[in-house]
Amino acid sequence: MSTTTVRSPRTSPARRLLALAAATGLVLSACTAVEDEPETTPSEADAAEDTPEPDTDASSESDPAAESEDPDAGGEIAIGDGVTEEACPEGVNPDNGCIYLGVLSDLTEGPFAALAVPIVDAQRAYWAQVNADGGIAGFDVDIDTYTRDTKYQPAEHAAAYQQIEPNILALAHSLGTVNTESVLADMDANDIVAVPASWWSGYSFEENDMGLIMEFGYSYCVESMVGLDWFAENHGEISSVAAVGYPGDYGGDSAAGAQLWAEANGVADVTVVPTGPNQVTGGQDSVVAAVMAAQPDVVILAVGPAENAEIVGKLAAGGFTGRFLGSLPTWNPALLESAAAPALTALYNHMVPTEQWDGTSAAVEAMQASLDGEEPANGGYVIGWAMNYSMHALLQKAADSGDLTRAGLRAAVDGLEVDFDGMAEPITYGGNGAEVASSGLIIGTPNAEAPLGIETTNEFFHGSTFEGLDYTQACSASS
Known part of the structure; x- marks a missing residue:
């Protein structure tokens, strides 16, 4: 695992989405959908063949980065696995590099597919807006390339994780506690941080989640x-x-x-x-x-x-x-x-644990704007919107510190403060039990x-x- 450094443009941190931003004009590509009788999806091997793989050679062949300058002052940012200087496949900013985030969810035939599909749609809308606003420190964020259907099965989850792990910086969405635990040891070995789509009380204790799981809301x-x-x-x-x-x-x-x-x-x-x-x-x-x-x-x-x-x-x-x-x-x-x-x-x-579609926070206004005010199929969209704030804040903090490597991201979790723009209760990561539990x-x-x-x-x-x-x-x- 190696790192390289890239020059960061002068940008100010964009930690919040504005309710009346240009989300209303976005065209979201490749939206997921659940049919009444789901069709059989291609095998993971077929999906891998159909999915363009980013070129990470530029990151992997360079020497490890030295001390980085302040990126807000136009300094350097260390990057590694899951981050490229090349633009994202569907990037809206051609001069930006790309941050690849993985999604492991129940998208077709599992028991939570009806909820998980709109969760992923909301995440796509959120990150599309981030990219439309310029991205993060000179990088767009891609969550489509490495989205995989796990059918809410631990074995499927583990297989999909192994397939995408070499090419992602972190997991924007890992559905199911047992499923996530099936790969947690490997996540620990490779410094893979994840936002869970599950609310087990064990996530409030580092002995269980190794400081890698960025839970939100209560258990x-x-x-x-x-x-x-x-x-x-x-x-x-x-x-x-x-x-x-x-x-x-x-x-x-x-x-x-x-x-x-x-x-x-x-x-x-x-x-x-x-x-x-x-x-x-x-x-x-x-x-x-x-x-x-x-x-x-x-x-x-x-x-x-x-x-x-x-x-x-x-x-x-x-x-x-x-x-x-x-x-x-x-x-x-x-x-x-x-x-x-x-x-x-x-x-x-x-x-x-969060405001719903009838909420009044700035985050809810932004969420509503992402669908032009039209209601989604169910509350999964609300969950999907809220769960992005932690990862967004983490990426911004790591970029601000000049280290967008996996290790840099993991280190940035400790002490990270996230306010969810009022949609959920604020959380400060890095504690145990009541220190972190909402x-x-x-x-x-x-x-x-x-x-x-x-x-x-x-x-x-x-x-x-x-x-x-x-x-x-x-x-x-x-x-």
């Missing part, structure tokens, strides 16, 4: 704790809780948060009901029976939208009078067209007249339980 564990605080404040005292979800980093982490909340608040009646996606379990009748037997005041759901609709709809039809708090991935506006819509509207609240929660209520079918509070709620917790380790195992 599923913290979400349950803060959500139950909100419920108690808005719906009355809680005497019993049920936690329903996929085992592991998602449902397991969510259930652990519910149990921690119960212990802290003197609630002894907690029912944990593991389940899986409908394509695995065949349905949620066993969950419905378990919850009906337990009769909790509130049910925490950490499932997918289809399971959410079935569980809430069948329980309501059976006379259940408790309420439901749904984790971030449980909602899709299409649920308001399902038979469960009346039950969801009456009994369900959605929990999210706890701000925004609550949504189903409403067919609201953007994306959810009317949100647009104010971050924190509660008291997490603040008093001795948060020194992950709430749950990742699998």
Whole structure:
């Protein structure tokens, strides 16, 4: 692994996107789409043959860089793997070099494809705007060349990672905790930083993520704790809780948060009901029976939208009078067209770590402008927009320090401050536990007249339980 240096133009850091910038005029190429019945995609080998590979020889054959001058003063920037002096294949600034970021996501047939596709579309729109604004320190950013479909399978994820790793600076998107963990040792060996599309509590501890994972928003564990605080404040005292979800980093982490909340608040009646996606379990009748037997005041759901609709709809039809708090991935506006819509509207609240399409921050205004104000298919676009701010800030910090190598990027994570332009709670990377964990929660209520079918509070709620917790380790195992 070697580095070279390139002369940086005089540029001022562009750390924020302006809401009324030229995003409205962008033409986004190669947008992803999910069909009702996804077509079979080419093999990764075929994809590799069809994908132009950047020429990285100029970076790899030079001697390691000496101390760089201040790039803001027109000095030099060290570059290495994943960064070229040559322009990006679809670059908008022909005199710029290129920063290649990888994307490993569920884009066709996996359980989260409907959410992941708009996540990637939002990322494309975001970086297209960055490039339209001049790029970063003389470089455009490319996330298309090394986007790969992993079908939410660890083996597919690992194979795709090995294919793109030699040619990327970092991962702009790695979907799934277990999937990401399948390549984490190699990421550590090669200084590959990643933004995750998952919210496991272990990411708040360097012993688990090796300081490579730039999480944003709260974990599923913290979400349950803060959500139950909100419920108690808005719906009355809680005497019993049920936690329903996929085992592991998602449902397991969510259930652990519910149990921690119960212990802290003197609630002894907690029912944990593991389940899986409908394509695995065949349905949620066993969950419905378990919850009906337990009769909790509130049910925490950490499932997918289809399971959410079935569980809430069948329980309501059976006379259940408790309420439901749904984790971030449980909602899709299409649920308001399902038979469960009346039950969801009456009994369900959605929990999210960021402002949604009806938010008021500068980041939300920029996001809306990227689609000319037209709503996306679902909240995946919101997630995709928010998750870019950390990587953007990291690239800018590394460029400002004169080191756009992988090692330079990894070193820049420690102490990096990101404010998300108000869309999510600010975070300072490099700490452990409560030092880095976010706890701000925004609550949504189903409403067919609201953007994306959810009317949100647009104010971050924190509660008291997490603040008093001795948060020194992950709430749950990742699998």
